[in-house]
Amino acid sequence: MTEPPTTPPQTLNGLKQRLKAIEAGEAGIRLGKRSRHTLALLIEAPQQAAVSTISELAVQLGVNASTLSRLAQRLGYGGFGQLQAVFRREVTEGQSFYSDQASRLLEASGDTGELARLxxxxxxxxxxxxxxxxxxxxxxxxxxxxxxxxxxxxxxxxxxxxxxxxxxxxxxxxxxxxxxxxxxxxxxxxxxxxxxxxxxxxxxxxxxxxxxxxxxxxxxxxxxxxxxxxxxxxxxxxxxxxxxxxxxxxxxxxxxxxxxxxxxxxxxxxxxxxxxxxxxxxxxxxxxxxxxxxxxxxxxx
Missing domain, CATH: 3.40.50.10490 (Glucose-6-phosphate isomerase like protein; domain 1)
Structure with a gap:
């Protein structure tokens, strides 16, 4: 079930779904191309997003710190700290990590032969x-x-x-x-x-x-x-x-x-x-x- 646009996602998976909805024009939120790209980069590197300061992230992503603050607010968070908390929970809890890994293992089944995967x-x-x-x-x-x-x-x-x-x-x-x-x-x-x-x-x-x-x-x-x-x-x-x-x-x-x-x-x-x-x-x-x-x-x- 998709979270209402007024409710900011509280999980990394929810954040991924929100980005997809924004790109499809179905989220009730509009983000510019640069902001969408920045959000995608954060999602792709949750560890970096979780442990870096907003200034460090801004340098790593090639944006201003104010860009990250505005992005968080556009997504419905009270500030960047609340957005970063999503990544920190993922990094310290990672509840879907093992199943995600197993899914990638199953997806990579194109190799043939008894010892192909090994x-x-x-x-x-x-x-x-x-x-x-x-x-x-x-x-x-x-x-x-x-x-x-x-x-x-x-x-x-x-x-x-x-x-x-x-x-x-x-x-x-x-x-x-x-x-x-x-x-x-x-x-x-x-x-x-x-x-x-x-x-x-x-x-x-x-x-x-x-x-x-x-x-x-x-x-x-x-x-x-x-x-x-x-x-x-x-x-x-x-x-x-x-x-x-x-x-x-x-x-x-x-x-x-x-x-x-x-x-x-x-x-x-x-x-x-x-x-x-x-x-x-x-x-x-x-x-x-x-x-x-x-x-x-x-x-x-």
């Missing part, structure tokens, strides 16, 4: 990993490795499928040095787990669109209390990138029905491998100590 996924993931290497800031990578190797405590946090990435990183780094764990390893809750950290400790967070609100809040609180945040996310405009000391934008374009994890796992392995190199003999000694424990426990493992 072959296409392989090509996409290869492009993601190549893109990752191009987007990494070498200085940020080196400094992050130093923090992971030398900080007194390191915690890793991710939810949903990124929980597996957090477990992997905590396990791998814990093989090389002490006092590393998933943030909520003791299941005592994130607040208590954060309270155990102090300025100079490190929190690695991982999330991408649709961002998990609790992960965003955790990163914000940690940064506010002097904890060094390292973010594995999807773009420079990610909400996590805004609060992290170092952030890494990871390409994850894929036909997979959820977020692609291949490039994220590659980045995690790359960071851990570099930490092992930096720790040198100390890391090797930690691994040998671990092997001794495994051998002594033997069949009881």
């Amino acid at each position: 072959s296409r996924l392989v090509r996409q993931e290869s492009a993601n990993m190549a893109g990752l290497l191009k987007r990494i800031d070498p200085a940020a990578f080196e400094q992050s490795v130093t923090l992971l190797a030398t900080a007194r405590r390191v915690r890793v946090h991710g939810m949903r499928q990124f929980h597996s990435l957090a477990l992997f990183m905590a396990y791998g780094l814990g093989m090389l040095r002490p006092d590393v764990a998933p943030l909520d390893a003791g299941r005592q809750g994130v607040a208590d787990a954060l309270a155990q950290l102090a300025p100079g400790d490190v929190l690695v967070v991982a999330s991408c669109f649709p961002y998990t609100p609790s992960v965003l809040a955790t990163a914000e609180v940690a940064a506010r209390h002097g904890i060094d945040v390292i973010a594995l996310t999807d773009s420079e405009s990610s909400p996590l990138a805004r609060v992290a000391r170092h952030s890494f934008p990871v390409p994850n374009h894929s036909l997979f029905y959820s977020n692609s994890m291949c490039a994220f796992m590659l980045l995690a392995q790359g960071l851990l491998s570099e930490v092992a190199s930096v720790l040198g003999e100390a890391g090797l000694a930690a691994l040998k100590h671990r092997e001794t424990m495994i051998a002594e426990l033997g069949a009881s493992l």
